[in-house]
Amino acid sequence: MEGDASSMEEFLAKYGDRGYYVLKSMLEASLRGGAKLGDFSLKDLKDKLTAYGLDYNPVPLLYALEKNYGIIRTSYRSSNQHWWVILRRRDVEEA
Numbered sequence: 001m002e003g004d005a006s007s008m009e010e011f012l013a014k015y016g017d018r019g020y021y022v023l024k025s026m027l028e029a030s031l032r033g034g035a036k037l038g039d040f041s042l043k044d045l046k047d048k049l050t051a052y053g054l055d056y057n058p059v060p061l062l063y064a065l066e067k068n069y070g071i072i073r074t075s076y077r078s079s080n081q082h083w084w085v086i087l088r089r090r091d092v093e094e095a
Contacts, residue, residue: 007069008095015061018054022061023092025049026072030086038075038083 025048029040
């Protein structure tokens with residue numbers, strides 16, 4: 001789908017390296033085994049970003065990926081956890 005690819009390009013153009021590392025960390029966190037309430041959690045994502053030596057809050061980018069681009073969807077939220085599923089995994093992998 002051409003529209004899907006262009007929205008990923010738009011996301012990466014807007015957010016640059018921060019967007020790239022959030023997408024990369026999302027994919028890597030989603031491959032982690034164990035009990036899960038979705039593909040990845042905010043904690044897992046922050047841990048992956050820290051492993052890359054990056055220290056910034058990914059929440060605004062996650063909000064954009066969910067609300068503006070339809071790439072992810074919240075699967076579980078509580079007072080101390082937030083999990084998402086990746087709806088367009090192939091687009092994320094190709095980005």
